[in-house]
Amino acid sequence: MLPPDSDPVVVELFARMQQQVAAQEKELNYSRLKIQLLEEKLRAMRISKYGKASETLSDLQLELLDLEPGVSGEEIQVESERDPLSPSSESSDKSVDDSEKQQQKRKHPGRQTLPAHLARVEEIIACAPDQCLCGGCGEETSVIGYEESEVLDLKPAAYFVRVVKREKRACKRCEEQGVVVAAVAERILDKCLVSDQVIIDTVVAKYCDSLPLYRQSAILKRDTGLEISRSTMTGWVMHVGELLLPVVGRMKNELLAGSYIQADETPVGVQTHDKRGKNHQAYLWQYGTPGGSVVFDFRMGREREGPRLFLEMYQGLLQTDGYAAYDRVGGPKMVHACCxxxxxxxxxxxxxxxxxxxxxxxxxxxxxxxxxxxxxxxxxxxxxxxxxxxxxxxxxxxxxxxxxxxxxxxxxxxxxxxxxxxxxxxxxxxxxxxxxxQYPELELSTNLAENSMRPVAIGRKNWIHLGSKEAGPKVAAIFSIVESCRRLGLPIREYLAATLPGLANRSIQSVRHLTPAAYAQTKAQ
Structure with missing residues (x-):
């Protein structure tokens, strides 16, 4: 500070210098923040380039990867397991002592136990003949016990041809009564070359295990010699989806009558056969209750129209991410919470x-x-x-x-x-x-809804896209059943085998007894 009796010219000059220093400090602080922002963008680009394993890498490690002409995923994984590089220790290696200490800290997870509900098949391995004789007296030894160990085993899928013989009966004395034939069992697809179990296995393999139909067709030919085209298999899947539409419609009504829904959406490609040769980006919107059923809704876009139509008069809690399309939807009493x-x-x-x-x-x-x-x-x-x-x-x-x-x-x-x-x-x-x-039932996050999207995200990497926009609602229906069964702990094959045969001939009133939730309740009784 200047003394009070300082020359006015000096005071003015000093004040001007203070303003310049303040301006330069402000500019310097802005420059630091700008550099930090640019460094964040550069790091984000590098992480996007090298994948999830690179998130733990330091900036120096990412910079070294950038200097390589081609970097494999294995190299990135190995680099991520190293200690971060620092300017002072960039060229130094860890000492042997440090490495040994780290190895000592890592505890072995122990041997994993096999599930108790799996059937046990015993295999007894007898001792060799020379092991059955006593080394002292030469007499035959006795079995006193067994050394036991367990391994997970399997029986490969065994395809076979089921020959169905329907009994025909007639009276030899009353020919005018004609011939009667045993009734045909209800099937998913009448006069189909394959059984219901093969159709169900095809649906489960695609929508639970993300195995595209062209691979399933190749596997079937390899294991049986039978060539079934992908288009035929697509027909099976679409028929199952169409059968499930009324069931999912009932699930939707029950969901909207409840008090709490979590929602999320994910993109899925759709072939539109336009001149550009590109897939259209459609969306699967997912609505579900924690611990309850899930309903997928197919829409050709991500606009507010999708949730607006689905949640038209919904009056309960809706929990989503921060996407603006969920604003101003639902009924007047709906409460919108975020994650x-x-x-x-x-x-x-x-x-x-x-x-x-x-x-x-x-x-x-x-x-x-x-x-x-x-x-x-x-x-x-x-x-x-x-x-x-x-x-x-x-x-x-x-x-x-x-x-x-x-x-x-x-x-x-x-x-x-x-x-x-x-x-x-x-x-x-x-x-x-x-x-x-304010709402005790409300969860802190929509992680359950996001987990429901994983089969779709994994699946689209394998089967890539939907064949048409008409296929969208049918695929959404299948995903609704698959995910609901998973949440409710229902074996999906068992549910489909019990529900699909004869479903086309059921009355619309009987559908309420066929939802996964209703089926689970019946099984629990």
Missing amino acids: LAHARRKFIDAVKLDAHDIASARIVRLMDELFAIDAKARAEKMDHAQRDLLRKEKAPALLAELRANLLAMQKSVLPKSAAGRAANYMLSLWNKLVLFL
């Missing part, structure tokens, strides 16, 4: 891009404490009322600290940085993210 896991994931991405981002790491830790509340409730098998009391006891203080950290971060980072986007996302949805304090 904390999606918000948390954005801060995890920020930490991946900048390991020194302490503020983002702190927010992740606070959110982990929120999820720990529900984890404790699950571990102690609390009902919704008990979990609600635990939430109201511990969550408000965490949420207050979390919001304060978000507001502070919003002022200190660039809006377009990973941390800035994460903070803006969470604060813009804050009221929808904290609704779990």
Whole structure:
């Protein structure tokens, strides 16, 4: 500071220099944030280029990979298992002692036990003849026990031809009475060359195991010598999907009559046979209740029209990610909640891009404490009322600290940085993210809905696309049944075998007894 009696010219010059220093500090701070943003973008591009295994790599390790003309997935995996490189230790190797200490810390997971519900088939291995004689007296020894071990085994699929003989009867004395023939058993597809079990196995292999039909056709020819075209198999699958449409319609009505739905969507390619030769990007929208049934809805686009039509007059809780298409849908009493896991994931991405981002790491830790509340409730098998009391006891203080950290971060980072986007996302949805304090049944995340999308995501990498937009609703119906059976713990083959034969001849009123939920309830009685 200048003394009070300083020359006015000096005072003015000093003030001008202070303004310049402040401006330069502001510009320097902006430049630092800009460099950080560019480094985040570069790291995000490298992680996208080298895959998930590269997320743990340091910037120096990623830079070294960039210098290689061609890098394999194995090389990236090996590099990810090394210690991160630092400028001071870039060329140094770990000592033998450090390596031995790390190996000692790793505990062996132990031998895995085989499931108790699997049938046990014993195989007794007898001793060799020379082992059956005593080495001392030469007398034959006695069996005193067995050394036991268990291994998982299988019987390869055995194809066979079932010859169906329907009994014909007639009276030798009354020829005018004619001939009677035993009734035909109900089948999924009448006069089909293959049995119901082969059709069911085809559907399960495609939509549970993501095995495309052209591979199934090749396997069938290899194992049986029978050549069945992919188009024929497609006909089987589409017929099953069409049969299941009324069942899924009933499931939809039951879902919309409930009080809680989680929703998500995922893209799927559709052949449209246009001149450009490109697939159209359609979407499968998934709606389900935690622990209950799931309904997939096929739409040719991702616009609000999809959830608006499906949830037309729904009056309960709807929980989704932050996608704007879910806004302003449903009935007037519908409550829209959002997913904390999606918000948390954005801060995890920020930490991946900048390991020194302490503020983002702190927010992740606070959110982990929120999820720990529900984890404790699950571990102690609390009902919704008990979990609600635990939430109201511990969550408000965490949420207050979390919001304060978000507001502070919003002022200190660039809006377009990973941390800035994460903070803006969470604060813009804050009221929808904290609704779990008002509604005891509401989960903190929509992870269950996302898990339901995995079969679709894995499947489209194998069977690539749907053949037409007309196939979309049928495929959605199959996915609805497959995922509902998985959630309810129903064997999918057993359910389809019990439901599909004769389904086309059932009345629409009887369909309510054929949903996976109804079938599971019947089995439990």
